Amino acid sequence: DSGVTQTPKHLITATGQRVTLRCSPRSGDLSVYWYQQSLDQGLQFLIQYYNGEERAKGNILERFSAQQFPDLHSELNLSSLELGDSALYFCASSVAGQLNYGYTFGSGTRLTVV
Amino acid sequence: SQQGEEDPQALSIQEGENATMNCSYKTSINNLQWYRQNSGRGLVHLILIRSNEREKHSGRLRVTLDTSKKSSSLLITASRAADTASYFCATDPQAGTALIFGKGTTLSVSS
Numbered sequence: 367d368s369g370v371t372q373t374p375k376h377l378i379t380a381t382g383q384r385v386t387l388r389c390s391p392r393s394g395d396l397s398v399y400w401y402q403q404s405l406d407q408g409l410q411f412l413i414q415y416y417n418g419e420e421r422a423k424g425n426i427l428e429r430f431s432a433q434q435f436p437d438l439h440s441e442l443n444l445s446s447l448e449l450g451d452s453a454l455y456f457c458a459s460s461v462a463g464q465l466n467y468g469y470t471f472g473s474g475t476r477l478t479v480v
Numbered sequence: 481s482q483q484g485e486e487d488p489q490a491l492s493i494q495e496g497e498n499a500t501m502n503c504s505y506k507t508s509i510n511n512l513q514w515y516r517q518n519s520g521r522g523l524v525h526l527i528l529i530r531s532n533e534r535e536k537h538s539g540r541l542r543v544t545l546d547t548s549k550k551s552s553s554l555l556i557t558a559s560r561a562a563d564t565a566s567y568f569c570a571t572d573p574q575a576g577t578a579l580i581f582g583k584g585t586t587l588s589v590s591s
Binding site: 408409414424454458468470474 | 579
């Protein structure tokens with residue numbers, strides 16, 4: 367157990383639907399990062415939050431949004447889902463702003479869009 | 481966009497042999513990190529090397545960094561079947577921004 371909890375572990379949904387992925391960071395970590403991993407694109411950075419505020423954006427589609435709550439857990443919302451959104455979605459957390467610290471990853475949510 | 485690129489894409493060795501993976505990146509960095517991922521699971525942080533360091537050791541792992549060539553290597557000595565996994569390098573092109581990962585090297589260690 368890495369200390370980063372992601373739920374659900376698996377999700378199967380239909381095209382056009384909306385889902386919410388949840389992440390609880392490791393105790394004490396203020397930064398949360400979301401990544402998407404697919405076979406063709408590799409591990410793509412989506413978005414980062416630090417202590418409730420958006421800190422950096424990567425290759426996140428407009429159909430996707432995220433937030434970090436006062437208790438530091440984060441949610442990634444994916445809407446108008448397409449087949450190509452099928453992937454592993456990882457949440458990671460780190461101390462402060464990551465500089466010179468590694469990330470702790472959760473075990474991921476496997477999303478299948480049918 | 482991909483900052484780091486690992487080489488080779490796949491590597492197969494026997495138990496007891498050493499495994500070397502390389503990573504090249506494009507822009508200046510603050511640090512470079514290596515992660516391991518067992519099939520379908522979360523990534524595990526292995527080692528971090530700062531831009532002003534040239535070599536770092538952790539158990540059977542040895543990482544080198546050559547900032548003039550924008551490259552790093554990860555050496556796993558005396559490989560075990562349990563080392564079978566994908567290995568990723570990751571860099572932070574700007575301090576405080578998110579890590580950018582390469583596509584990884586898939587290592588297979590057979591007994």
